[in-house]
Structures are given as structure tokens and as C-alpha cells.
Amino acid sequence: MKEAPSVVWNRRAIQIISVIGVGLTIWLAYWVYKSGFFEGDALPFQHLLMRLGIYGPLLFIAIQVIQVIYPVIPGGITCVVGHVVFGPWYGFLFNFIGITIGSVINFHLARNFGKTFVQAFVNEQTYDKYITWLDKKNRFTKLLATAFILPGFPDDFLCMVAGLTEMSFKRFMVIFMVSKPVTLYVYTVAMAGGIRYIFLHLPF
Template sequence: MSTATSRRLLNIVSLAGLIISIWFTIYCFHLGVFKNTAALRDLVGHAEFFGPLLFIALQIVQVVIPIIPGGISLAAGVLIFGPVEGFVYNYIGIVIGSLIAFSLGRRFGKPLIHHLISQKTYARYIGWLDNQNRFTKLFAIAIFLPVAPDDVLCLLAGLTKMSFKTFTMIILLGKPATILAYSYALVYGGMFLSHII
């Protein structure tokens, strides 16, 4: 499969994921989820064991292949499972997904990365790899901040000489702040909007 074809297919899947996410958000809004989080928990109440496993698997996949916006899945975790369990499941899924993305980048290199990210995005960040020490510092800062394209950077980190141990430590220490920032901004932002509308 050519790079252009795989990018087109990934864009279609990502668009479908975005549409489903928007539909699900509107559906939850109509159920009153942002006013009463017990309503959403009831939706997954019958899947007490498989619900968390399914959610963690979804988070792992969305880190490696962005089928749904990461911010939406983070907020969903908090809404569905509550602030503590939601954070834990988000954290587990995103950490595992990040480690897989790094390993894939290291194992398959640029050919795989070109299939997963656009040339424009690749060109924007590939310059970071010119200096190993600078990349490690920039990577650590980017992982800590909630605005960086973490998934892309995890793949690109696989192209560097960064050790798996260093990468893992950065992810383990940097991800909690990002997860908390995204999750609570989206959840409480949704609750605020539900009170206005």
C-alpha cells in the first residue's frame, strides 16, 4: 500500500472517528450526562469488568492510530468512570499506547511514520531530531504540556537514540499533568456549557 493511500485511509477513519465522537457527545448531552454523570455511568454499568479493559484498549489504539480525538476520549474516561478511576484508566492506556508508538517508530522507522502522519506534520517536527540532547529536552517539555502533538512526537522519538528507559520515564512523569488538564478542562467545560444552554 502506498503512503498516499494509507494516509487517505487513515484520514477517512479519523474523520469517521470524529463524527462518531461528535454524535456520542450530542447523545450524552441529550441524556443529561453533563448535569448528572450517573446517567453515563449507567450506560456502561453492565460492563463492569470489560468496560475498563475496552476503554484502556481504545486509549492504546487512539495513541498509535488517531481514530478519535484524544481530548474527547480523555474526558469520556472521567465522565464514565469518575475522576479517580477515569484518570487511572486514561493513564494506563495512554502510557501503553505511547510505549507502543515509540517501539513502532524505532522498529519500522520512517516508512511507517510516513504512513501514520502527514508530510506537513512530519516536516514541522523532523527538525527537532537534529540535536539529540535538545530533542530530549523539547520532548520532555512537550509531553508535560497539554498542547503538543504527543502521538507524533512519540513516533518520532523512535527515530532518535533516546533509550527506552529515558522515554518511559518522560512518559510516566509527564503524562499525568496532561491527562488531568485535558480531562478536567473538557469535563467541566461541558458542564459549564450545559448550565448555560
């Protein structure tokens, strides 16, 4: 079935913005490295956010919400930034709040605007691959929980797919709250450790 022009146009716009976001992420990573972000106690970006007071965490949470809904910056990068800037506990808290809000918005956007809206956020192959799970109610619940627990799944997109099912919002939140927190913390700590090792031990 041929896709609607609006779906194709919106998907292309999202892809272009995502590429720009990846480019900006690479540039930011280089700037972070050159500024000595991972060296010693003086973290320039951390000091900048701290000077913003309460607006620093609010700004970071807003960035997390946006990247869940509209993937401009890879989510793993922003999680690591939160971990490094705010510390393991506050970083996790701000990461989790932002990701939770974004996931809830994704669920309700799909529920209110339907399949045409959801199609615009992934390529046709990914959409067709996961949309078939709509006919497998109990298995989709297991798939959603697995996506929240394990890496490699498009869990932000699957939040939208959940909004297309008959799953209640309460059930969606139970699955999210049970499956997401521990794995988010573990993966973020692991990624932060890996990035820190690369910047401190590998020559550039």
C-alpha cells in the same frame, strides 16, 4: 523528495478514518446531551459500563490505546468520558494506563518499522517540521518533555519520532512518567468542567 505510494495511501486512509471518527464524536456528543448524560445522578453510559464489570474499564482502556495509535476519536474527548464515567481518580488511572500503553506501542512501532511507517501518520509538512529534531538529541529530549506537558503538540506522533532516535526506551519512559501524569489530570479536569458547563448552561 517524492513520497512512496504506500505512504500516501496509508495517510489518506488514516485521514478518512479520522474524519469519520470526528463525525461519530459529534453524533455521540449530541446523543450524550439528549440522553441527559450530564444531568443528575443517572448517567446512562456510566451504568452500561458498570454493568460490564471488569470488562467496562478494560474496554475503555482498549479504546484509549487505539486512539493513541490510530487517531479515530480525538484523545481529549475520550479522556473527558473516562473522567465523567469513572470519576476523577479511576478515570485518570484508566486514561493514563491506556495512553501509556498506546505511547509505548507508538515508540516501538517506529523503532521497528522506521521512517516510512511514521510518515503515514501525519502530513508531509508536520513530518518535515519535527523530523529535523532527530539531529538535535538533547533539544529533542526537551521538546518531547514539553510536548507531554503543554497542549498543542502532536505528542502521540512525537512518541513515534522518539522511536526513530537513539533514545533508549528507559529514557523515553522516564520522560513520559515525569511529564505526563500531572498535566493529563489537570487538562482532563479542566476540559470536563468546560464541557459540563456548556451542556448545562448554554441553550441549544
